[in-house]
Amino acid sequence: MEKVVNPTEQKNLIIELNEGREMANELKNQLDVVKTSPENCEVLVEKILSSYDKALAMLLTCRALKEETLPVHSLLVPTSPIISEGSNGFSKDQHCHNKGESKKRKILPKWSEQIRVCSGTGLEGAVDDGHSWRKYGQKDILGANFPRAYYRCTHRHSRGCLATKQVQRSDEDPSIFEVTYKGRHSCIQVTNSGSAIVSDGKEMPKAKKARSLEKEDQQGLKVQNEVLQTKQEIFRSFSFNFTGVESDNLDCQFFSDVMKESDYSPAFLSPTTSESNYFSSSCQMDNNFGTIDNILQISESVDLADMISTPTSVITNSPFGDLDFLNDHLDFEPSFQLDDPFAYFS
DNA sequence: TGGATTTGACCTAG
DNA sequence: CTAGGTCAAATCCA
Secondary structure, three states: OOOOOOHHHHHHHHHHHHHHHHHHHHHHHHHHOOOOOHHHHHHHHHHHHHHHHHHHHHHHHHHHHHHHOOOHHHHOOOOOOOOOOOOOOOOOOOOEEOOOOOOOEEOOOEEEEEEEOOOOOOOOOOOOOOOOEEEEEEEOOOOOOOOEEEEEEOOOOOOOOOOEEEEEEOOOOOOEEEEEEEOOOOOOOOOOOOOOEOOOOOEOOHHHHHHHHHHHHHOOOOOOOHHHHHHHHHHHOOOOOOOOOOHHHOOOOHHHHHHHOOOOHHHHHOOOOHHHHOOOOOOOOOOHHHOOOOEEEEEOHHHHHHHHHOHHHHHOOOOOOOOHHHHHHHOOOOOOOOOOHHHHOO
């Protein structure tokens, strides 16, 4: 892989990564001191996460913008047949359909999230992202304790939106929901406040949604309205500024795949949509990772096998605490040093 | 009554 | 042939 970002972005990225490293070291030192208060540690963790978030957002930004200029098909990454034991087959190759609505599998961009919702928060099983989805199927998956639910965009017919998602509850940790998105929303319909406002201005009937969530709960796929807000908080932590990105930033490869293949691409790439709340142009960091217990991991599905194969390490750390998935894209050297991380991008 | 969910059947890829 | 993905009729519910 080639160099990733321009000098300015590179510098900022290095700064952020170094800060994160320093704070991690500080945290380590703090942990060695018995009398260190949990609050101090929490603050440090938040700072660390913030730094990594910023750094990754930079990479995300430049990659996304680069891919924006490419044909959609050039963005499609062949999914890996890798499927780890106990992964519920979540990452198994999902080829696509060519006949539109036919049962043939489509060639659609695909990306995945792992969402953990900690028990006690009332968000157990919460899987919502601000889009309105209609469940169209459910399947028992071989080797999985929980069925996989299939959703498509409510506006599939009215707007021809082909976005779909699959929600699979993790066997190993039922608090983890693995969500695979396929296709991008051609409809625009995400709110800033937790209610799902569709592009035509209608608000999703909350009672109905609550009912559906309740039903999902009965089958281990409970979804609650609160999660939307929670996820918005999560996404807000990824906020970055598009305006500062120059065209020569467009060499980062990995994150744009995620973005471009994601349902969120319009939101990420178009600050004019309401979804821009997730990736606002303010580049704000609010450290929500430190205050919520939801951990969201975005990855290409090709990497999800890795994530799933080690869900604990993925989930119990920061969203970027497990950077294994980066390796697939960036080909880091084992001796990766933050001093000049770009030297290791191949 | 209209929209969402459920669920068995069907289709396709591997 | 099997498993995963989708369809669509039946059903549910506000």
